[in-house]
Every structure is written in C-alpha cells, then in structure tokens.
Amino acid sequence: MLSSWLLVACGPSQEPPENSSLTLLHPNNPSSDTETYQTENDFDLLVSDYESTQRVIWQKPDLVIAQLGDLSGKTVADIGAGTGYFAFRLVPRAERVIAIDIDQRFINFMDSIKVRLPENVQDRFETRLGKPEDPLLKPSEADVVMLVNTYCFLENRIQYLKTLATGMKNEGELLIIDFKKNNLPVGPPTELKVSTAQVKAELEQAGFKVKKTDNQSLDYQYIIVATLQKPTNKIN
Numbered sequence: 001m002l003s004s005w006l007l008v009a010c011g012p013s014q015e016p017p018e019n020s021s022l023t024l025l026h027p028n029n030p031s032s033d034t035e036t037y038q039t040e041n042d043f044d045l046l047v048s049d050y051e052s053t054q055r056v057i058w059q060k061p062d063l064v065i066a067q068l069g070d071l072s073g074k075t076v077a078d079i080g081a082g083t084g085y086f087a088f089r090l091v092p093r094a095e096r097v098i099a100i101d102i103d104q105r106f107i108n109f110m111d112s113i114k115v116r117l118p119e120n121v122q123d124r125f126e127t128r129l130g131k132p133e134d135p136l137l138k139p140s141e142a143d144v145v146m147l148v149n150t151y152c153f154l155e156n157r158i159q160y161l162k163t164l165a166t167g168m169k170n171e172g173e174l175l176i177i178d179f180k181k182n183n184l185p186v187g188p189p190t191e192l193k194v195s196t197a198q199v200k201a202e203l204e205q206a207g208f209k210v211k212k213t214d215n216q217s218l219d220y221q222y223i224i225v226a227t228l229q230k231p232t233n234k235i236n
C-alpha cells in the first residue's frame with residue numbers, strides 16, 4: 001500500500017486507493033503523470049492528508065508559529081495555505097491573516113471554515129486566489145510571509161521571490177519550511193526537494209537576507225527565516 005506524503009509519517013487516517021501514487025504533489029503540478037494527477041485531484045484525500053490529526057507530531061505547528069515571534073499588530077500572509085492548517089492557527093495571534101492559494105478548491109474549503117468562526121475573527125481572516133507567478137499581495141501589505149511545504153512547487157522561484165518582496169514591508173520576514181533533501185518517509189520525491197543551500201542562494205539573489213537556518217527542530221523539514229531590506233530611495 002502506497003500512501004501520500006503527509007499520511008506516511010504516522011500512518012494513514014484514511015486509506016488512499018490501492019493504486020495511488022507515493023506522493024501527493026500540489027493538485028495542479030503539470031509534471032505529474034496521469035496516475036499521480038488523478039490522486040492529486042482527489043480533493044477529499046488531499047484534505048484528510050493535510051489535516052491528519054497525527055500530523056501535529058512531526059509538523060509541530062506551535063513550534064513553527066513561535067519562530068514568527070510576536071505577531072500582534074502584524075499582517076501575515078500564508079502562501080500555499082492549502083486547507084489553512086497554519087493560517088487558521090495564526091488568526092488568534094495576528095492582526096490580520098491572508099491565506100493565499102492558487103487552487104480555488106482550497107479557497108472554497110477555507111471559506112467554508114471561516115464562516116463558522118466568530119465575526120471578529122472572520123474580519124481578520126481573508127482568503128485570496130493567487131496566481132502561480134504572483135501571490136497578488138498589495139504593495140507592502142505583509143509584515144510576515146510563510147511558505148510551508150510550498151516552496152518546492154514554485155516555478156521561476158527567484159522571480160517569484162522578487163514579486164513577493166514588493167508585497168512585503170521593509171524589514172518584513174519570510175519563513176520557509178520544506179522537506180530536507182534526503183530520503184524520508186514523508187515528502188515529495190527527493191528530486192523535487194530543494195536543498196537549504198539552494199533556498200538560501202535563491203533568497204539572496206532575490207534580495208533577501210537569510211537570518212536563520214534550522215535543520216534540527218523538525219525531523220523531516222528545515223526552517224529558514226529571511227528578512228527583506230528594501231533599497232531606500234535617496235533624495236538629495
């Protein structure tokens with residue numbers, strides 16, 4: 001029995017079909033073969049995978065969110081938000097959360113949860129359909145940006161990061177979490193994973209400064225925190 005990438009770590013909460021592929025990539029990955037594509041498009045399976053109750057054991061969401069420090073008064077954008085696994089956990093801590101995804105089904109899913117939240121929480125939580133090449137943040141809109149289990153799916157990453165930078169405030173923080181480039185019981189195939197060295201090089205090329213690389217806190221994933229120093233326009 002092959003299982004999806006988030007299910008594998010702790011045993012599946014819902015058995016995937018007998019012939020499903022080993023990894024659930026993001027649903028629109030054009031490089032997927034037909035079998036993978038069909039599995040990826042089983043939306044219910046993606047949701048149960050991302051929201052598996054056992055995920056907390058290795059994903060350690062509280063530890064991840066603690067990396068972001070005090071979020072009061074801040075706008076946080078969660079790019080590649082999926083089911084809102086992190087975005088919903090951020091709302092009690094931040095002034096505003098923007099949950100961005102390129103898949104309308106995840107936007108609809110998060111909206112269906114949002115309407116059940118208290119009104120004062122709903123007002124601070126926004127879903128946004130992004131584009132593959134642009135998260136569609138407004139200029140200097142976000143203080144903090146998260147990319148969790150999503151960086152390896154971005155195409156033209158350096159250009160993407162430059163576009164993202166325009167939507168971030170000066171000295172804004174970017175947190176990237178993705179799977180270590182080893183053979184692991186969870187995560188996409190090794191060839192799809194992006195090494196920490198590559199992430200760091202791409203961040204620097206896009207104008208970010210890497211502040212922290214943590215390979216220890218999470219068993220399967222690295223945490224990279226980068227800051228953005230926007231060039232100042234000198235007026236003589």
Ligand SMILES: C[S@@+](CC[C@H](N)C(=O)[O-])C[C@H]1O[C@@H](n2cnc3c(N)ncnc32)[C@H](O)[C@@H]1O
Pocket residue numbers: 025026027028050079080081082083084085086100101102103106130131132133134135147148149150153154155
């Ligand atoms: C593996 S899921 C991770 C979801 C969530 N961050 C989590 O950890 O549970 C990757 C998500 O990224 C989204 N995605 C892929 N490419 C994207 C892009 N260019 N911009 C925004 N979202 C993207 C997919 O639709 C999918 O929801």
